Amino acid sequence: MIFRVILIALICLPISAYSSSVKVHERVLKNGLKVLVKEDHRSPVVVSQVWYKVGSSYEPGGITGISHMLEHMMFKGTEKHPAGEFSRIIAENGGNENAFTGRDYTAYFQTMEKSRLEVSFKLEADRMRNLKLDAAELKKELQVVTEERRMRTDDKPRSKTQEYFMAMAFSNSPYKNPVIGWPSDIAHYQVDDLQAWYQLWYAPNNATLVVVGDVKAEEVVALADKYFSTLKTSIIKPLKPQAEVKQVGVRKTTIKLPAKLPYILMGYKVPVLNSAKDKSEAYALEVLAGILDGGNSARLSSQLVRGQQIAVSAGAGYNMTARMPELLMLDATPVEGKTVFDMEYALKQQVYDLQRELISAEELQRVKAQVLASAVYQRDSNFYQAMQLGMFETVGIGWEKADEYVEKINQITAEQVRDVARKYLLEDHLSIAYLHPQPIKDHKQTGKVAGGRHEK
Amino acid sequence: MRNSLCTLLLLLTSQSVFSAAKIEYWQTVQGSPVYFVKTEGLPMVDVRVIFDAGSARDGDQQGIASLTSGLLDTGAGDLTADDIAQQFESVGAQFGEGVSKDTAWVSVRSLTKEELLNKALKTMKLILTKPAFNEMDFQREKNRTLAGLKHREESPGALANIEFFKALYKDHPYAHPESGIVETVSGFSVDDLRKFYTQFYVANNAKVIIVGDVDKKQAEKIAQSLIEDLPLGVKPDIIPEVPFTAKAMTKKIHFPSSQTHVLAGVIGMKRGDKDYLSLYVGNHILGGSGLVSKLTDEVREKRGLAYSAYSYFSPLFRKGPFVMGLQTRNDQTDKAVDVMQNTLKAFVQNGPTEKALIAAKKNITGGFAMRFDTNSKLISYVSMIAFYQLPLDYLDTFQQRVQAVTVDSIKDAFKRRVKPELINTIIVGGE
Structure with missing residues (x-):
């Protein structure tokens, strides 16, 4: 019982004293642009991020990856600022900048010394509505994106396995498509496609501006108003739901690629914060993932890597901030002498354990302590704080929920974790991909296909 | 109410004028250098102990610095790997270890609340001073390292990097990859690791770095406590100069x-x-x-x-x-x-x-x-x-x-x- 006392002492203290209690200022400009500002005065710096509600899960067939392609083209200039000038101006002002595209968002950011924020606003506002898309620039940048795909996916057996895996696991949800797009789609983008995509989604009423740093909220809002409020709105049509059909049996696929180590990926269809009717289920799944893989003392490391010593590595992951229902993923690499099928058995055993028995009080306490501490550590970085606000807002959860995270996790019980394991980690909703390594040195493409046999 | 008070408090404490970091320097009783920067505004602290014990110290046993570092948290004193992980994670502390060409380090990030921080530091100290090097843990970690080295062979980029260093550095201690190669790592015994640890993880070869929201007194105590049970040992010989690249x-x-x-x-x-x-x-x-x-x-x-x-x-x-x-x-x-x-x-x-x-x-x-x-x-x-x-x-x-x-x-x-x-x-x- 002694640990209980410590437990309570620990949980009580940080929640009240440490949780992210810094106020977020929200203002919606008259054209619909939402501005979020969080003051953090630890360093004389500021990060500014523009988040657009568009990403690969918005894309129809034939132009998959176009959100990412457009992200690249956003650096190719406007009437006022020709290609390359955006980056040059930011650099001359001491800034770092880049952009990233996900399934549910496209975001652009600059980190600057605090007095330079205006430079960033001026340029971002300009390219929100005035991008100049040029065929010659597109042709070159298409090559760059193709190289990016080769680097990120094509030459990485595990990334490729994941790509095939997602394409199988989802039937009709757009999450089946890779963010970077399918090769054939990438090869056939036209300027018109990009122009249409830009027109459709890049507008103040489809964006969120997030600023975190050594600034005064009111001044930031005024500055945002000066540069962004004159931008025209667009009519943003509601997205079709594209709700995934029910999975009615386990799905398995075999991936044969030149590689050195076998590997298994497993995923169960689960709800996310955005889709769950009972929101606590998403938090319970988050805790469940933490029980399996929330550090070196978590079950997969402790039992599969050490304990039984059958895995070189094993992991679990769940992204509760996806816009649409997701997969709770498990993966593992077997030690020599063990197979991916041994991994499958062991991982399923882990799932059964979660369904059969309540997690221990110590385990639950450990996950909560980590979540609590992480909430403090994350505030070390302005970028991360902005990222969290932007993400929650853009996927439709609402930024306010970011602040509730620690508290909600803290309310989760062992029973709730067992219940979500029983409700969602079902064999019929499971997908599995096995990576079977092929020799690297003598790899030759053979013309013959062996048919649909499922090879062990 | 409590929240808004906190906000106010945070704002007040974080108004400190920003300059490039003010580094305070002193030595522990044994003479190990300590570098400390106080940062305010967040109740957290990072503590790192670094040793001149990177892969440049491998000698013929390429990869031994890395594997030695990897073994540290798999058992120390009476604690097993599970115990160690639980000690850290139950207080939300994050433990890290690793090597570069020049250095090996052990690090902890923790909240500053006393009982949490103390628990994390106590475990860190045990890892630094009483690593167990159990045979079973060693075999497992060695096999995991070997699997990692095999996995590396899937990557043309990793291969290029290994060849690049080999070409430039030839017989110099910087020539080989930090994690070693299959041929050397498969030949290690747990005694080899113990020997490496005993030679290099000593007070004369250690430096302590502390950054976070603790005061100087606390920092002094932390550094002293972490190092005091390490044997003094000897500073290792200096790494040789890199010979001049003769040709393309x-x-x-x-x-x-x-x-x-x-x-x-x-x-x-x-x-x-x-x-x-x-x-x-x-x-x-x-x-x-x-x-x-x-x-x-x-x-x-x-x-x-x-x-x-x-x-x-x-x-x-x-x-x-x-x-x-x-x-x-x-x-x-x-x-x-x-x-x-x-x-x-x-x-x-x-x-x-x-x-x-x-x-x-x-x-x-x-x-x-x-x-x-x-x-x-x-x-x-x-x-x-x-x-x-x-x-x-x-x-x-x-x-x-x-x-x-x-x-x-x-x-x-x-x-x-x-x-x-x-x-x-x-x-x-x-x-």
Whole structure:
């Protein structure tokens, strides 16, 4: 019982004293642009991020990856600022900048010394509505994106396995498509496609501006108003739901690629914060993932890597901030002498354990302590704080929920974790991909296909 | 109410005037140097102990520094790996360990609340001073390392990197990969690791770095306690100088990938090098500043040949490499390599333009505060200052020293230090 006392002492203290209690200022400009500002005065710096509600899960067939392609083209200039000038101006002002595209968002950011924020606003506002898309620039940048795909996916057996895996696991949800797009789609983008995509989604009423740093909220809002409020709105049509059909049996696929180590990926269809009717289920799944893989003392490391010593590595992951229902993923690499099928058995055993028995009080306490501490550590970085606000807002959860995270996790019980394991980690909703390594040195493409046999 | 009070408190405590980090220095009773920076506003602290025990200390046993480091948290005192992990994670502390070419480190990030921090530090101390090196843990970690080395063979980029260092450093201790190679690692015994630990994890070879919201008294106590049970030991012999690169070479390795990975470079500079600033600022213009650098402009922006093209110096205790790199579709490798080489040649020949230099200085000085705006970044800087014995005001004088760089000093430094006719090039990819 002694640990209980410590437990309570620990949980009580940080929640009240440490949780992210810094106020977020929200203002919606008259054209619909939402501005979020969080003051953090630890360093004389500021990060500014523009988040657009568009990403690969918005894309129809034939132009998959176009959100990412457009992200690249956003650096190719406007009437006022020709290609390359955006980056040059930011650099001359001491800034770092880049952009990233996900399934549910496209975001652009600059980190600057605090007095330079205006430079960033001026340029971002300009390219929100005035991008100049040029065929010659597109042709070159298409090559760059193709190289990016080769680097990120094509030459990485595990990334490729994941790509095939997602394409199988989802039937009709757009999450089946890779963010970077399918090769054939990438090869056939036209300027018109990009122009249409830009027109459709890049507008103040489809964006969120997030600023975190050594600034005064009111001044930031005024500055945002000066540069962004004159931008025209667009009519943003509601997205079709594209709700995934029910999975009615386990799905398995075999991936044969030149590689050195076998590997298994497993995923169960689960709800996310955005889709769950009972929101606590998403938090319970988050805790469940933490029980399996929330550090070196978590079950997969402790039992599969050490304990039984059958895995070189094993992991679990769940992204509760996806816009649409997701997969709770498990993966593992077997030690020599063990197979991916041994991994499958062991991982399923882990799932059964979660369904059969309540997690221990110590385990639950450990996950909560980590979540609590992480909430403090994350505030070390302005970028991360902005990222969290932007993400929650853009996927439709609402930024306010970011602040509730620690508290909600803290309310989760062992029973709730067992219940979500029983409700969602079902064999019929499971997908599995096995990576079977092929020799690297003598790899030759053979013309013959062996048919649909499922090879062990 | 409590929340708003906290907000107020946070705002009040974080109004401290920002300057480049104020580093305090002292020694523990045993003489181990301690570097401390107090940061306010967040109730957290990072503690790191570094040793001159990186892969350069491997000798013939390539990879032993890395595996020794990896074994530390798998058992210490009476604690098993599970116990250790639980000790840290039950208080939300994050433990880390690792090696580079020059250093080995053990680190903890923790909340500052006393009972939480104390528990984390107690475990850290046990790991530092009483690692168990159990046979079973050793066999498992060795096998995991061997699996990792096999996994590395899937990556043309990793292969290129290994070959690149081999080409430049030949028999020097910097030549081999930090995690070793299959042939050496498979021959280790647990006694080899124990021996390595006993020789290098000693007070005379240790430095403590603390960054966070603790006061100096606490920091003194923390450092003293972590080190006091380590034997004094002996400082290891100094790593030998890197021999001069005598001639250029190009090596092509077949790999069944869709992209070819290219690494090209020469022996570069060391920490505290007299040409450091000129080479650093020069490289910033050449290939060190992302989208606006010359290499990216020529390779990516103008020709669409690669997603990433870059160059950097990696200064070490002895001369680390100067590296240029890119990845491109197999059939355009020659073209990309030409562009890369020509860009370098032109830069060495002509130096940067005055305009480019001004822009680079503006970028470096304008963004100076962003180099250490988090505790994570700050502790990296302070660790570097500590290990390489750079002046404590290194960060304070940095901008001023950047301003002193001229077109001529860059041109002069590059001409002497980066000779295009001595470039070693490694090319790994498919037909």
